[in-house]
Amino acid sequence: MKMADGSTILRRNRPGTKSKDFCRWPDEPLEEMDSTLAVQQYIQQLIKRDPSNVELILTMPEAQDEGVWKYEHLRQFCMELNGLAVRLQKQCSPSTCTQMTATDQWIFLCAAHKTPKECPAIDYTRHTLDGAACLLNSNKYFPSRVSIKESSVTKLGSVCRRVYRIFSHAYFHHRRIFDEFEAETYLCHRFTHFVTKYNLMSKENLIVPINEDENAAPGESEA
Numbered sequence: 001m002k003m004a005d006g007s008t009i010l011r012r013n014r015p016g017t018k019s020k021d022f023c024r025w026p027d028e029p030l031e032e033m034d035s036t037l038a039v040q041q042y043i044q045q046l047i048k049r050d051p052s053n054v055e056l057i058l059t060m061p062e063a064q065d066e067g068v069w070k071y072e073h074l075r076q077f078c079m080e081l082n083g084l085a086v087r088l089q090k091q092c093s094p095s096t097c098t099q100m101t102a103t104d105q106w107i108f109l110c111a112a113h114k115t116p117k118e119c120p121a122i123d124y125t126r127h128t129l130d131g132a133a134c135l136l137n138s139n140k141y142f143p144s145r146v147s148i149k150e151s152s153v154t155k156l157g158s159v160c161r162r163v164y165r166i167f168s169h170a171y172f173h174h175r176r177i178f179d180e181f182e183a184e185t186y187l188c189h190r191f192t193h194f195v196t197k198y199n200l201m202s203k204e205n206l207i208v209p210i211n212e213d214e215n216a217a218p219g220e221s222e223a
Contacts, residue, residue, distance in 0.1 A: 039069065039145070040075065047076070051187075052186050054190045058190065058193060065146075065148070067148040067153040070153065074136065074156055075136050077163065077187070077191055077194070081129060083181065083185070084166065085129060088121075088170060092169075092173075098120055099121065100119055101172075110128070121169050132162070141155060157201065160201050161205065164205070168208050192208070
């Protein structure tokens with residue numbers, strides 16, 4: 001918490017504080033967040049307030065750099081998707097899901113190998129999230145959290161396309177896990193609106209029926 005003299009006071013929880021009350025501090029406007037991680041903190045603040053309010057969470061503040069806004073949202077998506085990956089491990093194993101599929105019509109190839117090839121779905125999920133984390137934390141492409149070169153921003157689309165396949169596999173092959181996770185987080189709703197809003201994926205690849213106008217097309221897709 002910032003004081004009038006510019007000093008910072010750390011928030012401390014009193015003994016006996018319940019876990020549900022740990023993060024209950026007042027919201028802070030983005031312009032008052034004095035940190036290189038301000039955009040991430042602001043996005044997380046909006047999610048904590050109401051994860052179902054997708055439109056508000058994705059509404060970019062005035063004067064905010066769009067590249068940084070898209071980058072920070074994608075980082076957040078990948079962090080939250082780890083929660084879905086953990087739940088999938090209960091049902092999704094190399095023996096039960098030998099390929100990364102979405103229905104019997106889509107087979108996805110894993111880009112973590114020298115030449116893209118088929119992977120068990122749970123391995124594809126791990127490889128994809130690990131690869132996304134490596135790229136998004138790369139000092140070569142993303143050395144700053146305040147400004148991002150356009151050439152680096154263009155790499156976000158391929159990350160979106162790959163991580164979306166985790167949603168599609170969960171929806172078509174582990175529907176109960178998907179529905180339970182989605183009811184808590186609205187993550188696929190938010191991701192679908194995000195990539196549509198910023199033209200990061202084509203609509204024909206958005207095969208999870210979040211919106212009525214999203215239709216699947218059969219085929220095999222490379223990484």
